[in-house]
Amino acid sequence: MEGFGNAYPSYVPSELVSCSSKGRNVTYHCYLMELEQHYEYQVSVNDIVLAIRSELDSEIVDTLSGTSFDVKRGKLLVNLRHLEPIQLSPEKVQSCRRFQTTLFRILLNRDVTKLTSVSDDFSLGDNPEIDFLLLPATVKHQRPSNSIIDWKPVLSVPFSSESTCDCKDHACNVRIRNDSVCSCKLENCVVYTPHNGSIYIIYTTDGTKKLNGNSTLNQGLKGITTYKEHFKKRHGIELGFEHQSLLHGRNLFKVENYLLKTRQKTEKGKNMSSVDLPPEVCSVIMSPISIGTIYSFSFIPSIMHWLEGLLVAFNLKRMLLDHFTPNDIPISKVLQAITAKGCEEAYDYDYLETLGDSYLKYIVSQQLFKTNQNDREGALSDKRKNIISNDVLFKYGCTRPLPGFIRKDKFDPKQWDVPGDKSNSILLLKQKLDSSRTRVYVRKTREIDLGIIADVVEALIGAFISTEDEKAALSFINWIGINVDTNIMPYENERHISIIAPEELVKAKLLKSRLNYSFKDPYLLVEALTHSSGKRPEIRTCYERLEFLGDAVLDYVITMHFYKEYSNDKFSAEFFTNMRSISVNNECYALSAIKAKLDEHILCDSVVKNNIAQTMEGVKNLSLESTFGWELETYFCQVLADVIESIAGAIFVDSGYKKEVVFQSIKPLLEPLVTPETARRHPISELHELCQKKGYKMKVYPPVRVNGETSVTIEVKTNGITYKNNPPAKASNNDTARKLAAKDVLKQIKVTESKLLMNRRRFLFSLLSAVFLFCWCVDEIIYHVTRK
Numbered sequence: 001m002e003g004f005g006n007a008y009p010s011y012v013p014s015e016l017v018s019c020s021s022k023g024r025n026v027t028y029h030c031y032l033m034e035l036e037q038h039y040e041y042q043v044s045v046n047d048i049v050l051a052i053r054s055e056l057d058s059e060i061v062d063t064l065s066g067t068s069f070d071v072k073r074g075k076l077l078v079n080l081r082h083l084e085p086i087q088l089s090p091e092k093v094q095s096c097r098r099f100q101t102t103l104f105r106i107l108l109n110r111d112v113t114k115l116t117s118v119s120d121d122f123s124l125g126d127n128p129e130i131d132f133l134l135l136p137a138t139v140k141h142q143r144p145s146n147s148i149i150d151w152k153p154v155l156s157v158p159f160s161s162e163s164t165c166d167c168k169d170h171a172c173n174v175r176i177r178n179d180s181v182c183s184c185k186l187e188n189c190v191v192y193t194p195h196n197g198s199i200y201i202i203y204t205t206d207g208t209k210k211l212n213g214n215s216t217l218n219q220g221l222k223g224i225t226t227y228k229e230h231f232k233k234r235h236g237i238e239l240g241f242e243h244q245s246l247l248h249g250r251n252l253f254k255v256e257n258y259l260l261k262t263r264q265k266t267e268k269g270k271n272m273s274s275v276d277l278p279p280e281v282c283s284v285i286m287s288p289i290s291i292g293t294i295y296s297f298s299f300i301p302s303i304m305h306w307l308e309g310l311l312v313a314f315n316l317k318r319m320l321l322d323h324f325t326p327n328d329i330p331i332s333k334v335l336q337a338i339t340a341k342g343c344e345e346a347y348d349y350d351y352l353e354t355l356g357d358s359y360l361k362y363i364v365s366q367q368l369f370k371t372n373q374n375d376r377e378g379a380l381s382d383k384r385k386n387i388i389s390n391d392v393l394f395k396y397g398c399t400r401p402l403p404g405f406i407r408k409d410k411f412d413p414k415q416w417d418v419p420g421d422k423s424n425s426i427l428l429l430k431q432k433l434d435s436s437r438t439r440v441y442v443r444k445t446r447e448i449d450l451g452i453i454a455d456v457v458e459a460l461i462g463a464f465i466s467t468e469d470e471k472a473a474l475s476f477i478n479w480i481g482i483n484v485d486t487n488i489m490p491y492e493n494e495r496h497i498s499i500i501a502p503e504e505l506v507k508a509k510l511l512k513s514r515l516n517y518s519f520k521d522p523y524l525l526v527e528a529l530t531h532s533s534g535k536r537p538e539i540r541t542c543y544e545r546l547e548f549l550g551d552a553v554l555d556y557v558i559t560m561h562f563y564k565e566y567s568n569d570k571f572s573a574e575f576f577t578n579m580r581s582i583s584v585n586n587e588c589y590a591l592s593a594i595k596a597k598l599d600e601h602i603l604c605d606s607v608v609k610n611n612i613a614q615t616m617e618g619v620k621n622l623s624l625e626s627t628f629g630w631e632l633e634t635y636f637c638q639v640l641a642d643v644i645e646s647i648a649g650a651i652f653v654d655s656g657y658k659k660e661v662v663f664q665s666i667k668p669l670l671e672p673l674v675t676p677e678t679a680r681r682h683p684i685s686e687l688h689e690l691c692q693k694k695g696y697k698m699k700v701y702p703p704v705r706v707n708g709e710t711s712v713t714i715e716v717k718t719n720g721i722t723y724k725n726n727p728p729a730k731a732s733n734n735d736t737a738r739k740l741a742a743k744d745v746l747k748q749i750k751v752t753e754s755k756l757l758m759n760r761r762r763f764l765f766s767l768l769s770a771v772f773l774f775c776w777c778v779d780e781i782i783y784h785v786t787r788k
Helices: 058-064 090-109 151-155 227-235 291-297 300-321 331-337 350-371 377-388 390-399 450-466 470-480 508-515 522-528 544-566 573-583 586-595 606-619 638-654 659-670 683-694 734-787
Strands: 007-013 026-038 048-052 067-071 074-082 086-088 132-136 174-176 179-181 189-193 198-204 216-218 224-226 247-251 275-277 283-286 429-431 440-447 697-700 704-706 709-712 714-717 722-724 729-731
Touching: 007 300, 058 074, 058 300, 058 331, 067 300, 086 090, 090 132, 090 151, 090 283, 090 291, 090 300, 132 151, 132 291, 179 283, 198 275, 198 291, 216 227, 224 227, 300 331, 331 350, 331 450, 350 377, 350 450, 350 470, 350 544, 350 573, 377 390, 377 544, 390 450, 390 470, 450 470, 508 522, 508 659, 522 544, 522 638, 544 573, 544 638, 544 659, 586 606, 586 638, 586 659, 606 638, 638 659, 683 697, 683 714, 683 734, 709 734, 714 734, 722 734, 729 734
Parallel strands: none
Antiparallel strands: 007 440, 026 048, 026 074, 026 086, 048 132, 067 074, 174 179, 189 198, 189 283, 198 247, 216 224, 247 275, 429 440, 697 714, 704 709, 709 729, 714 722
16 A cells, blocks of 8 residues: 555556666667648657567557647647567667667757767676667658668767768768768768757758858848858857868757647748858767757657656556446546646546536435435534545545546656656656556655645546446446445435325416426425424424535536536636536525525514515615626525425435436526526635636635624725725625625726736737838848948
């Protein structure tokens, strides 16, 4: 069992790990990464071969294939195609590992001091280590039938000017720094320039202008000079071979995290920066290697990190299959369930955690209602809290080794473990799991917040629910340690009355038409409409137990309704959560009860009747047809909301615990349900989130009660501005007064921020106009000076 301390393991899937082959040939399973760019750019991507020690499951291959990554200029599509296995000698494995380590050190570190040397050891060690090969593929239209791997750049590391080349007129007639090479070795290469400590990609020897050291160099505002003069004046370098053609290239491609959900786009067609270099200031690092290959390898850390996540999810799925047999849940759902918001990726567990939280509340409430029939609502709520609170779910998640599977941090390409790079090698330890088919290794330990582990437990439940596999969700809940079932048990609460028929207590026939449901057991309807103050000798119980159950049932069926309607790329998980919170609340339920005229049927004492009457008076002159309860600036009696939940609970029990029947009956009462077009946040929630997001300080003053009215003042301090509702918001109760105060402060903030934004735009327009005018004047001056 994983410890409950701060340190939790981070699992590495066994598919990416191997041990020493002890001098024997090594078999690698090969997959062709076919990269397809859906954007215009001067550089085209090349395919890459992934060689891995274990054959990937077809589900992994199918899931990765078709994945698109958001890059600066558009979308990069990845497909994975299975190739024939290859056998490599230990020497060739070392060459492959040297090649990829050198290339990734160049791309990730951009530091020549960290490049590989001849003395570096790239052999497979005796301990488990990450082992896979990333090799350039031959160009599609030039691809030979017998080999997809382009071995020439792989076997040319480290670079040697004495190595043979394929050109007919081989001659080491181009002077580079401290050496001479054949011109063909400079056509596609990576060079280092010590005078400025930079690394460049060379992709042509002379460009289109046949430039050399004596060619003109336009330095913009600094005037015109020659390359020879520029290097002497700027870098103190006297070119001795100024007649040699300049090398045309560019800076290295930046390796970024291409899994982020929000990325800054680059204008389509924007030219890449280029540079022209005298060969004699360059030291060759890698040759030959095409610019397309280097560009393609800049995406590899993100692609492999995604593949590793899929493999971790696949191993978790196999572990679950060892304990119960769910339907074929996609590993993409499992991956989503173990991806925390801190990863900042397009898909995290938000949606699924909301689903799982709702289902867990629903199924546990149902179990407690059935098995604790003498407990009142308060006791049931306490027991539910002790089962599904974050503290408890955290312990369940740790008892089952879930923390090791969790992806919690944003991916940093510079921290990516390059296979074969022993300078940052990590010791992998085999982790024993209660599974015959799952093998993982521990890379490191890390801290994980208690809430994240609890969220992942709920998200995994939600993953099963999202595939409409409640049976698997129930099995998972039992597996982690929460004992629940869906067995139907008779409801034995002491509510049956033999003296008075239920029709004499409530108008069952009238309510049948309003609820669109006919009760088999009318006493359940009596119980659902009886407030605790309305109990009498002939009515021995009240609605509180049914309210406890109905609250959970309504929460789940409404959550599922919104998930099915709006869980797509168009709407964010946060928006989905907001839709749910707008609809599942007491004010909306109370308004629904008023519309259905349920207030006329509630059994209660005179005090509660007066509270209900006060609510009815408050909404008497308001339009209720197309609004939600919290939008109205009035008081809602809590009892009105309670009876919607208790009636839902009563229908649930009476129908044989069929939630679909509950939704079919209660949905008309809740209409119009919120839609993306009508969704507006509760002012209190909106103000809290605004202050939290922007770091504003909010203070709610203690309410003041005078002459039957409650006054509330809210103060928000921003950057030098204080917002305060003045005069204080007044209402008949504290909740309504707070709602009015929050609404007033929100309005003040939005008006002020709108004015500030307008002023900022005016200032930027004036500034840009001034800059444009200045640049035009400078351009005119340069034009006239150069003509003279």
